[in-house]
Amino acid sequence: MSSSRTRFAPSPTGYFHVGGARTALFSWLYARQHGGTFVLRLEDTDRERSTQASIDIILEGMSWLGLDWDEGPIYQSQNLPDHVAKAAQLLATGAAYRCYATPAESGAAREAAKAAGNPSWKYTGPDCVIALDEQARRAAQGAPSVVRFRVPRSTGPVQFRDLVYGDQAIDPNELDDFVLLRTDGSPLYMLSVVCDDLLSQISHVIRGQDHLSNTPKQVLLYQALGAPVPQFAHLPLIMAAGGEKMSKRKHGDAVSVTTYRDRGVLPAAMVNFIALLGWSPASEGETREIFTRAELIERFNLERINRSNAKFTFDQHDARKWTDPKAQAINAEYVRTTPLDELLPHLRPVLLAAGLWQDEFDGAQRDWFRATLELIRERFWTLLDFADQGRAYLSDEFPYDPKAVQKNLLKEPRLAALLPQLADRVAGLTAYSADTVEEALRALAEESGVGAGALINGLRTAVTGQAVGPGAFVLCEAVGRERVVARLRGAPAVMASAGA
RNA sequence: GGCCCCAUAGUCCAGUGGUUAGGACGCGGGCCUUUCAAGCCUGAGGCACGGGUUCAAUUCCCGUUGGGGCUACCA
Known part of the structure; x- marks a missing residue:
């Protein structure tokens, strides 16, 4: 079946729609599975609306998703x-x-x-x-x-x-x-579609269901042209939460592929999520939902595509729900489990942009860097988390979350005196490790009569600026003694400026 | 309006002429812990409605309702 030829034919009149991305993915998967050819065609004949910027966005989006094309881009014009x-x-x-x-x-x-x-x-x-x-x-x-x-x-x-x-x-x-x-x-x-598909000898026209009603006209055209009619596979549409067609104008950035890249989504996660919209790999009781690209190529089939439209649930006014929660969950899974060697190429640009990248991460600090990433990513959701929640681990310049300061530092005024004391004890430890820091802290808690919990949370916030994160003691190991001591000593100042 | 398509929890997907209708996300509760958008356990929640066919329909057929698409000298 090496004669399978599929295509993705967007019109470059704006952003790269996630629905388009799924159409592209399915066409690509089909071609890859059959050892066929995947053609990219830009339907740029609407001179009023087609722009080079839009063409670039689509090309970048396709590359980002890893949907490489064998022929094209062909310009319809x-x-x-x-x-x-x-x-x-x-x-x-x-x-x-x-x-x-x-x-x-x-x-x-x-x-x-x-x-x-x-x-x-x-x-x-x-x-x-x-x-x-x-x-x-x-x-x-x-x-x-x-x-x-x-x-x-x-x-x-x-x-x-x-x-x-x-x-x-x-x-x-x-x-x-x-x-x-x-x-x-x-x-x-x-x-034009018919002629172009003919020119490219497309064998399988895979596209949105919005084209189903026009297909009879195209079939007639093929026949009148004396040409073979390709196979058609129409995909159910992806609708917005309200049930309407998703548009950037009405529904905001969650509709645009570029947004996902910019918000720290891994392309593999995006592909995984989108593949599950309207298609299911279910076979012999399969309940897994995380699939590698190779697995998707292996399992994909047009027969298991369902016929009902899918809804994308998100709320552009709620930061937590900026896109479908399941998409976020899948991305979190990828962020937490993708082998570092695969993750780093995607993470590096994020750190660079945030001014957090150090060349030593690839050299002298390599082991520490990688261990730290493994530690902090355990509860991250996107690549961007490395640059904000993870900032204090990679740099001395980091912000203190006001809510964390309020909850973990200001609530216990005695911390202003105790944290510097803890700093001294930590500085004096003969061996520095999560265990010895913990010993020192618990001893101080006992002596001072302040709850260990308060001290622990105070330590976390003083050292990372956050209220949440990895275990407070392992975290100290990652941040390093020198920095921990300095930050503990700086705690009173943080408290003073926040309390004022 | 006409034509076409669709209909399993809030969402995404499985599934069957006889099932305790399954998984994931989300949500509730519990456990753990120094924290949680972490982990573990657990709970709630569904076959749109009405007719048939059948010993038996969530499943097959028809209708209703609801949703969607198309209906251009747009793509």
Whole structure:
């Protein structure tokens, strides 16, 4: 089956939609599984809205997701001459005809029919709106015309099998004699997709279900062109929480792939999550939901794609719910478990951007750095957490979370005196380790009569600026004696400035 | 409006003509702990409705309702 050829054909008119990303992923998975070819095509023929910036965003997004293409990017605009030629061919064979009715006239006919109780009126033939002789007169005057496809209406329903939605049979009378070429001679989408897919010899058209209703027209076009009809597989749509189609304008950044990269999501996590939207790898009682790219390629199949739309739940006004909670959970899983060697290439840019990267992390401090990452990532959710929650572990410049200071330092005023005392004891330890720090702290707690818990939490906040994190003593090991001592000594100042 | 598609917890997915209808996320409770957006245990929560077919329907058929898509000289 090395002849499988799939494509992803977005129109570069803005951001890279997560729904598009899933369509791209499924097409890519199919091609990879079958040793086929994955083609990237940019449908840039909407000159008003297509931009280079958008093209770049899509290309970057695809690369980020690891969806490499074998051919392309093909620019639809460059194939326009072919589309026009194909229209000419259809005209020549009689499968299409010139139509001199104006948009206003056909629109009026539609309205009139509707008013007369025929809501499903279609443009069904050359003379259905303007008499042929009148059209001939206009032609003689050199009036503008469009090219319409002549829908075959006497050969029964248009049939095709959708690999997801099953057998389809559409009454051709539900189809307009749709326009192929505009008045200015430029091709319309319906013609262009077919021509481009033909040009690329696409064997499996995998795309959103929003194209299902237009597929009969395309099937007719393939047939009129004497070309083989590809296999179709339409994917259920991904809707916003409210049930409507997701758009960045209405639903914000969670709709855009770029956002996920910028918010510290790992591409493998994104791919994993998105793969599970509308498809299931379930087999022999499989309940696992974390899959590597290789596993996805191995298990993917069009047969297990379901037919109902999925909903993306998120709340753009709630920071915790910036995207679907399950997407976040899957990403957390990846952040916590991806082998460091794989994680680092994604983490390094984040640390660099935050001014936290040190070349020693790759040299003298390598072991410490890696051990520290392992320690702190245990409860991280995104790559960005390394740069904020993890900041105090990698740098001496870090902020104190006001709530943590309030809860763990200010509530126990005696800490202002005790923490520096603890610093002295820690400084004097013969051996520095989580255990010895703990001993020292518990001894101080006992002697001073302050609860060990208060001291422990005070230590955590004084050393990391946070209220949560790894165990307070192991944390001290990661941060190092020198820094721990210095930060404990600085605690009174932190308390004073926060209390003031 | 017309045509087409869809319907298992709040969400994403499994599943079956007879099941205690399963998993994940989220949510509640408990345990652990110095903390928790960590870990472990545990709980609540679902087959949209109405007709059929059948000994038996969540499952098959029809309808209703609900949701979605398409319906351009946009892509």
